[in-house]
Amino acid sequence: MKINLESLVPLDQEKRSALPTREAALHLGRKEQTLRLWSCLENGPLRPVRINGRLAWRVSDIRSLLAGA
Numbered sequence: 001m002k003i004n005l006e007s008l009v010p011l012d013q014e015k016r017s018a019l020p021t022r023e024a025a026l027h028l029g030r031k032e033q034t035l036r037l038w039s040c041l042e043n044g045p046l047r048p049v050r051i052n053g054r055l056a057w058r059v060s061d062i063r064s065l066l067a068g069a
Contacts, residue, residue, distance in 0.1 A: 011066070014059050018049055024057035028065070 008026055009015075024046075025032045038044025039055055045065050048055040 011059060011063050016059060018051065018056035018058050019062070021048075021055050021057065024062060027062055 003022055003026065008023060011027060019027070021032050021035050025035050028035070035044070035046070035048070035057065036055070038046060039048050046057055046061050048057050050056070
């Protein structure tokens with residue numbers, strides 16, 4: 001499933017509590033691999049959760065990071 005910036009739901013309208021890596025990376029302006037490295041090395045500004053073995057990124061954490069918190 002190809003997702004681009006134009007098809008993203010704005011974070012203030014997002015109803016899900018967590019996003020897959022691809023969507024989180026688009027919101028953050030980072031590459032997917034950067035988020036995966038944050039997860040593996042545990043050195044990034046966000047920590048993912050695992051849902052059925054897949055990484056997911058909390059919308060609340062993304063909002064806080066983008067707000068400068």
